[in-house]
């Protein structure tokens with residue numbers, strides 16, 4: 001890892017969800033403990049890298065679609081360690097004035113985001129916990145960039161499966177819905193056990209020692225996060241099936257283990 005990015009408070013012994021994901025995407029902001037967990041993950045799911053890339057590609061297509069629908073402010077919650085095709089890059093390629101607030105609780109994700117966003121006034125990174133959405137909404141940087149009287153896009157991409165049932169993930173989404181103006185959008189992708197329950201159970205066990213758990217959910221449970229929103233076509237689907245670009249592979253989509261959907265607030 002490039003030592004410039006290592007904040008002193010980082011616990012390198014405990015695998016971090018953000019750093020494992022960075023490793024799967026080919027990044028170098030990860031430690032031996034993260035690579036250990038990723039190696040276990042690749043044993044359980046040899047296509048884990050492909051899965052991470054497919055999730056990331058879904059995020060890019062969803063942001064393009066939402067920006068194309070005229071939304072110019074994005075809140076990317078559980079945003080991760082910056083990689084190729086970050087939300088502000090994709091959104092600003094469609095809407096040059098788009099504003100983006102990133103939110104993560106991981107020290108490395110926050111330090112690296114801060115560094116690459118330093119010169120971009122239209123973006124900010126908040127170190128905050130998505131389980132406390134009120135803190136995000138009250139943050140001065142959030143208020144500087146996001147006007148809640150206008151449509152906003154809330155992104156919870158590969159994020160809600162890091163929240164246990166006791167921590168009320170539906171309550172988090174409902175809190176965001178309640179402050180969003182009509183025309184706002186919600187983008188979710190989420191690990192599911194619908195197709196391969198044995199595999200997702202083994203993944204859950206691996207993540208027991210990580211900074212966040214991995215909680216897979218059923219199609220119906222994930223669909224309920226969209227209560228009060230109107231799902232856009234093609235609905236909640238395995239991520240490669242969500243408006244694939246021409247030439248994208250969409251064979252055996254259930255092997256990707258992740259559902260994705262985009263919805264609009266009426």
Ligand SMILES: C[S@@+](CC[C@H](N)C(=O)[O-])C[C@H]1O[C@@H](n2cnc3c(N)ncnc32)[C@H](O)[C@@H]1O
Nearest residue numbers: 018021078079080104105106129130157158212
């Ligand atoms: C799998 S990554 C997803 C990154 C990005 N959204 C994507 O899909 O490409 C999940 C991110 O959520 C962050 N995270 C986990 N628990 C969190 C919490 N309670 N509050 C804020 N962020 C959290 C992790 O640090 C990690 O960066």
